[in-house]
Structure formats: structure tokens, C-alpha cells
Amino acid sequence: MKIHEYQARELFRQYAIPVTDDILCHTVSEVEQAAKQLNRMVVVKAQVLTGGRGKAGGVKLARTVDEAVNAASKILGMDIKGYKVEKVLVADAVDIQKEYYVGLTIDRNTKSVLFMASAEGGVEIEEVAKVNPDAIHKIPVDPDLGMTDFLARKIAFKLFTDPTLVKQATGVFKKLYQLFVDTDSSLAEINPLVVTNDGKLIAIDGKMNFDDNALFRQSAIEALNEPDEDEKKELEAKASGLTYIRLDGNIGCMVNGAGLAMATMDVIKHFGGSPANFLDIGGSSSPQKVIDAMNLLLSDKNVKVIMINIFGGITRCDDVARGLITALDEMKVDIPIVIRLSGTNAEEGLRIIKERNLPIVGSLSEAAQYAIKAIS
Amino acid sequence: MSILINKNTKLVVQGITGRDGSFHTAKMIAYGTRVVAGVSPGKGGQTVHDVPVFNTVEDAVKATGANASVIFVPAPLAGDAILEAADAGVELVVCISEGVPTLDMIKATNYLKKKGVKLIGANCPGLITPEESMIGILPGNIFKKGKVGLMSRSGTLTYLMVNLLTEAGLGQSTCVGIGGDPVAGLYYQELLQMFQDDPDTEAIVLIGEIGGDAEERAAQYIKQHITKPVVAFIAGQTAPPGKRMGHAGAIISSGSGTAAEKIAAFEAVGVPVAKLPVEIPQLIKKLLNK
Structure with a gap:
């Protein structure tokens, strides 16, 4: 789960990580008020759940209230990578002496929280990683010890020489780690963390992602979620035990298991087709799940053919077949369907489907080719 | 030969009284896996598919000599279940549960490494040495x-x-x-x-x-x-x-x-x-x- 910059800043404040003053605005007139209230140079920043806002023109410096109004009228309503800008943050613009990058993430290889720090802040860290990977210090944090004073200090000395800055940075690093573990975060970045002209360390942008698997114990974080239209559909699907991701093709897929669902999409693509979605109906397949899945597939108007690929393990093929038959009885399906079933109770499943004269094929490759042919 | 498990592997099932745990215990027994114990806190003394149930993994290991564990408990409890299995002295822990928080897995993998206990998963179907032993939901x-x-x-x-x-x-x-x-x-x-x-x-x-x-x-x-x-x-x-x-x-x-x-x-x-x-x-x- 992702949150907006303004939400990340609020969490930083709760953990006493220094952040520039800011006011969230939804309209141009709110921006005018905010600029007057802050009463100095400000930055107007688009609040969208994607990176690259600056490059897209979604972040503008404003010296006067008029400039802030002008910037806001350009940014509000703007489209950034498919996200419409519906709110902007008006933040105090500080005098920057130098910018740094600080981030925490999960490291799959060391199986730990990884602290990353770089003196090359302000730019996208992925770029730094590609061009100059040695400029990023990476330090795994021992899960038993957490962010100790010495470790925070060690990292601080990699970035700063001035003892007062080292002291400030040590505090920020410890607080950021605490925030990360307290909220079951999967990514927490301050980029940039800046040194101001008067020698203060302050965060002027922040990004946080969270572990979806831990939201059950993070109700305050879950409340910050602002899903877009596609994500709402994904969340609805999740509530009925389905994992759904919409894509832009026209072959609707229904598969059990995430790996098999991905492989199914790949095979479709291999034969020149285009999958309309990723849809994993999961392990235990009650007939109701299959009905929900059919509804989901048919709600996408781009879907011109449905391809069902089931390998029964815990999933029983006869359950899938019964759900499919019920779905076909309940709803109007006027597009072709092709089915591949094997594994647990496949014989019974195939018998049920054959009674309805639905096309059954033996292999995944055949299924993909059948689906492509059906709509060409 | 094979790796990790064979016909001598003695398995304890954590969460054996749950819907999934009970169902797959029957499947594993039918395959030939030596399921020697189950664990379900508060349900010690019962049996599931003739397998004795214990309150703790430690009790199960002491009584049966189980050397591997499989976990079917709900994801919020799975991290702790992994720690319990390792603490009880099994050599291999297989966690089937899906949706375990990442920070719980970091804690668990770190502890198991220190104890020298092997872990498979979480969010996995388990493992099988065909015609000898199957642990999980395969x-x-x-x-x-x-x-x-x-x-x-x-x-x-x-x-x-x-x-x-x-x-x-x-x-x-x-x-x-x-x-x-x-x-x-x-x-x-x-x-x-x-x-x-x-x-x-x-x-x-x-x-x-x-x-x-x-x-x-x-x-x-x-x-x-x-x-x-x-x-x-x-x-x-x-x-x-x-x-x-x-x-x-x-x-x-x-x-x-x-x-x-x-x-x-x-x-x-x-x-x-x-x-x-x-x-x-x-x-x-x-x-x-x-």
C-alpha cells in the first residue's frame, strides 16, 4: 500500500523527524490562502501516488502568492502517468545548502531491513543506483538489535563531517527506523533530506509504502489508503478471495495460483494474443468464487474471450466446473469461453463441462491458441 | 537419497485442528508421510486422524521425536509458530500459511539461522520426495x-x-x-x-x-x-x-x-x-x- 507525500510528512512529524511546514490544498483558492499564511517562498507539489512528479511539471517553486496561484492552476487537474492531480501540497521553501538521500527498505537477500544513504540526494535514487552505485551506502540492520546509536552514527559519518549535523542525522535515522518497524513499512524514504543554510537538517520530501500482509495490525495506516478506480476493483476482488489486476488486452483469464496465472498470460503473449487481466482464484475454490470471478471478467468491456486454466491441487476441478455452470445460468455470457482443466477431480469437472458443450482443450498452449483464434 | 525429507522424516503439524490443517494431515498420511504429532494450544490430549495433539511443539517433540514441522496456522500467528518450532528443536520447518507480515519473516529467518534450523516458505505448497514423504499441500x-x-x-x-x-x-x-x-x-x-x-x-x-x-x-x-x-x-x-x-x-x-x-x-x-x-x-x- 502506498501513501501520499503529505501523509508521509504527517507520520514523520509524529516521530519528531523535522519536516518543512506545509498545507494541503484541493483548490486554487485554498492554495492562495495557504501561500498567504506561510508568507514566504513556497513549493507547490502535486500529490499523486507515483514518482517522477518533478519531471512531469508537478512541482513548482513560487516566490509570491500570485506565482503560487498560477502554479496551482497549472498543476491541479494535471495528468501524471495516468494519475489525475486532485490535491497539492503548499510547502515552505527552505534555502538548501546540500541534498541527501535516506531510505529504508526490505532486503530479500540478507533477509533484513536495509538502510540506504547517499550524498547524492534530490534525484531519483534508481538513477544513482544505475549510474553510480558506489555512491549509495547500504547497511543491513540486525533485526535483534535494531537501529543502535553506533549504527546510526556510523551511517551519519558517511554523509557528514560536522559534529552537529552528525548528531542531528543520528536522531533522524533512529526515528525513521522506528517509524518503519512500528508501521510495518516496506519502504520509507526521505529524498531529499537537506542541510539548510543555517545548518539545520530537515526533510523536504517523503515516500512510504507498507506491507499489505501486515495491514490487519495497522488500522491507522490502512485508514490512509486512497485506492484509485483500478485498485478499488482489486480490493473488491480481494474481499471475495480473488487476486485481480486489470491489464489492457482482450483475453480474460481465470487461473488458480499466481505463478500459473503469470505463465498463462505469458503463453497468450507468446502466441500473439493479449491478456486482459491477471486473475488468481486462489486455493480452495468454492463454486461462488468462480461466479465472482466470471462477474469480474465480464465487467471489463475489453474482454472478448474467456480462457480458464485450472490445475487442481487443493482446488477441485468439479467445484470450478459447477461454479462456471451456475455462473453461465445466472448471467448472460455472449463471448466465447475456452477451458483447460487437470488435476484433482478433473474427470468429474470435465464431464460437467462437456454436458454444456463448452470447448475443452488439453494443454495451455492449445488454450491460448484457441482463445486468440476465437476473436481474430 | 533425496534432499531435506525422506521416509524417515517424522512430522508434527502445527494447527492440526484447523480446517486446512486437518484436511491436509489426512492427505499427507494417505501419501505415506509419517505424521507423528499435531499441535493446537488448548487442545492437547485430543486426536485428529488418530494423530495425538499436543499443546506445544516442545511437548510434541519430546513425546514423539518429531524432527520436522509443518505450519497451517493463520498468517498473523505464523511467525510465532515458526519460532516455536525452531525453539522446540526440529530440524526443518515448512510454513504453508500465506500472508505472513514481512517483518515477522525477518525475525523468524534470523532466529532460525542462529539455531541452525532450516525453513521452507512461508506462502509455499511445501515439498515432496516422491513415494517417500510429502509435507504440505502438494x-x-x-x-x-x-x-x-x-x-x-x-x-x-x-x-x-x-x-x-x-x-x-x-x-x-x-x-x-x-x-x-x-x-x-x-x-x-x-x-x-x-x-x-x-x-x-x-x-x-x-x-x-x-x-x-x-x-x-x-x-x-x-x-x-x-x-x-x-x-x-x-x-x-x-x-x-x-x-x-x-x-x-x-x-x-x-x-x-x-x-x-x-x-x-x-x-x-x-x-x-x-x-x-x-x-x-x-x-x-x-x-x-x-
Whole structure:
């Protein structure tokens, strides 16, 4: 789960990580008020759940209230990578002496929280990683010890020489780690963390992602979620035990298991087709799940053919077949369907489907080719 | 021979009184797995499918000599269940539960490493040494004893592959579902080495998917340490960036973790990568006949 910059800043404040003053605005007139209230140079920043806002023109410096109004009228309503800008943050613009990058993430290889720090802040860290990977210090944090004073200090000395800055940075690093573990975060970045002209360390942008698997114990974080239209559909699907991701093709897929669902999409693509979605109906397949899945597939108007690929393990093929038959009885399906079933109770499943004269094929490759042919 | 489990493995099932735990205990017993104990706090003294139930893993291990554990408890409790199993002294813990918080897995993997206990999963289908022992939720009937070792981040895709192998007359030594989470127990490198050292394994199938760089690391490891033939398949070539494809770990983030990078990494070290699952048996036969 992702949150907006303004939400990340609020969490930083709760953990006493220094952040520039800011006011969230939804309209141009709110921006005018905010600029007057802050009463100095400000930055107007688009609040969208994607990176690259600056490059897209979604972040503008404003010296006067008029400039802030002008910037806001350009940014509000703007489209950034498919996200419409519906709110902007008006933040105090500080005098920057130098910018740094600080981030925490999960490291799959060391199986730990990884602290990353770089003196090359302000730019996208992925770029730094590609061009100059040695400029990023990476330090795994021992899960038993957490962010100790010495470790925070060690990292601080990699970035700063001035003892007062080292002291400030040590505090920020410890607080950021605490925030990360307290909220079951999967990514927490301050980029940039800046040194101001008067020698203060302050965060002027922040990004946080969270572990979806831990939201059950993070109700305050879950409340910050602002899903877009596609994500709402994904969340609805999740509530009925389905994992759904919409894509832009026209072959609707229904598969059990995430790996098999991905492989199914790949095979479709291999034969020149285009999958309309990723849809994993999961392990235990009650007939109701299959009905929900059919509804989901048919709600996408781009879907011109449905391809069902089931390998029964815990999933029983006869359950899938019964759900499919019920779905076909309940709803109007006027597009072709092709089915591949094997594994647990496949014989019974195939018998049920054959009674309805639905096309059954033996292999995944055949299924993909059948689906492509059906709509060409 | 085989790796990790065999007919002598004595299993304790954590969460045996739950719906999934009970169902799959019956399946494992039917396959021939030696299920010696179950654990369900507060239900000690009961039996499930004639298996004695204990309140703690420690009690179960003391009473039965169980040396492996499988976990079917709900995800919020699974991290603690892994710790309990390791603390009780089993050698292998297999966590089936899906949706375990990553920070719980970091804590668990760290503790198990210190204790010298092996972990498979979480969010995995388990593992099987065909015709000897099956731990988890794998459909036993599709597996056949043989010489191919297999490891995979996916469940049902593994079944599809195994079915193809068995139909082509290629039996398996041991098949391990390593799970779809970003932080998990045993991974490619450890398993590659075990298969390399296992005299009964003649070829290795590695089924990977998008997300992380474990496949790239595996490719490097193969180049340096593995002399047996390896073939690979990578799922998710058509997956869009930034979206979790069902598995918590299957995500292309910041442009890295793509299928193309992983395929290139394997091909660069001479590991053939199947474009379609159906090609896997042929690729293995070709390498074995060399």
C-alpha cells in the first residue's frame, strides 16, 4: 500500500523527524490562502501516488502568492502517468545548502531491513543506483538489535563531517527506523533530506509504502489508503478471495495460483494474443468464487474471450466446473469461453463441462491458441 | 537419497485442528508421510486422524521425536509458530500459511539461522520426495520417483511442470516449493547445492518469477558451483511494473526484477530457459543425453 507525500510528512512529524511546514490544498483558492499564511517562498507539489512528479511539471517553486496561484492552476487537474492531480501540497521553501538521500527498505537477500544513504540526494535514487552505485551506502540492520546509536552514527559519518549535523542525522535515522518497524513499512524514504543554510537538517520530501500482509495490525495506516478506480476493483476482488489486476488486452483469464496465472498470460503473449487481466482464484475454490470471478471478467468491456486454466491441487476441478455452470445460468455470457482443466477431480469437472458443450482443450498452449483464434 | 525429507522424516503439524490443517494431515498420511504429532494450544490430549495433539511443539517433540514441522496456522500467528518450532528443536520447518507480515519473516529467518534450523516458505505448497514423504499441500498423485530435482516460487505452476515431467517419463528426486514471499527460508542457492550434493539428482529444474534478483544470483551460483544440468522457466514476462502479481514478492519495482533480466542472466551462464512450460522435459532430456 502506498501513501501520499503529505501523509508521509504527517507520520514523520509524529516521530519528531523535522519536516518543512506545509498545507494541503484541493483548490486554487485554498492554495492562495495557504501561500498567504506561510508568507514566504513556497513549493507547490502535486500529490499523486507515483514518482517522477518533478519531471512531469508537478512541482513548482513560487516566490509570491500570485506565482503560487498560477502554479496551482497549472498543476491541479494535471495528468501524471495516468494519475489525475486532485490535491497539492503548499510547502515552505527552505534555502538548501546540500541534498541527501535516506531510505529504508526490505532486503530479500540478507533477509533484513536495509538502510540506504547517499550524498547524492534530490534525484531519483534508481538513477544513482544505475549510474553510480558506489555512491549509495547500504547497511543491513540486525533485526535483534535494531537501529543502535553506533549504527546510526556510523551511517551519519558517511554523509557528514560536522559534529552537529552528525548528531542531528543520528536522531533522524533512529526515528525513521522506528517509524518503519512500528508501521510495518516496506519502504520509507526521505529524498531529499537537506542541510539548510543555517545548518539545520530537515526533510523536504517523503515516500512510504507498507506491507499489505501486515495491514490487519495497522488500522491507522490502512485508514490512509486512497485506492484509485483500478485498485478499488482489486480490493473488491480481494474481499471475495480473488487476486485481480486489470491489464489492457482482450483475453480474460481465470487461473488458480499466481505463478500459473503469470505463465498463462505469458503463453497468450507468446502466441500473439493479449491478456486482459491477471486473475488468481486462489486455493480452495468454492463454486461462488468462480461466479465472482466470471462477474469480474465480464465487467471489463475489453474482454472478448474467456480462457480458464485450472490445475487442481487443493482446488477441485468439479467445484470450478459447477461454479462456471451456475455462473453461465445466472448471467448472460455472449463471448466465447475456452477451458483447460487437470488435476484433482478433473474427470468429474470435465464431464460437467462437456454436458454444456463448452470447448475443452488439453494443454495451455492449445488454450491460448484457441482463445486468440476465437476473436481474430 | 533425496534432499531435506525422506521416509524417515517424522512430522508434527502445527494447527492440526484447523480446517486446512486437518484436511491436509489426512492427505499427507494417505501419501505415506509419517505424521507423528499435531499441535493446537488448548487442545492437547485430543486426536485428529488418530494423530495425538499436543499443546506445544516442545511437548510434541519430546513425546514423539518429531524432527520436522509443518505450519497451517493463520498468517498473523505464523511467525510465532515458526519460532516455536525452531525453539522446540526440529530440524526443518515448512510454513504453508500465506500472508505472513514481512517483518515477522525477518525475525523468524534470523532466529532460525542462529539455531541452525532450516525453513521452507512461508506462502509455499511445501515439498515432496516422491513415494517417500510429502509435507504440505502438494497433489501427491502427479509426482513420480526419479532423478530430477525441482525448486519453484509457485505452487500450481509447479504442478503443471511436474505433470509434464512425469508424463515425459522424468521422475523427481525432491520437489521444493520455496514460496512467493519477498523474505523466505531456503532459497535457490542452498537448494542448488543440496541437489548438487545429492547422488540421486541428475538434473535440476528452477522455476522463477518476476521480483527481486534471486534468479540472477542463482545464475551466478550455478556458474561457480553447479556441475549438474539446470534448466529454468521464468513466469511473468507480461507482468506490468509496480503491481504485485498475486505473490507478495512478485513485483517489478523501479524497473528491476523483470523476467527479461532473469532470462538473460540464466542464458549468459549457459542455463537454457524454456519459453513455454511444455518445453521443459525436452530441454532436460537434451542435457541428460549430452
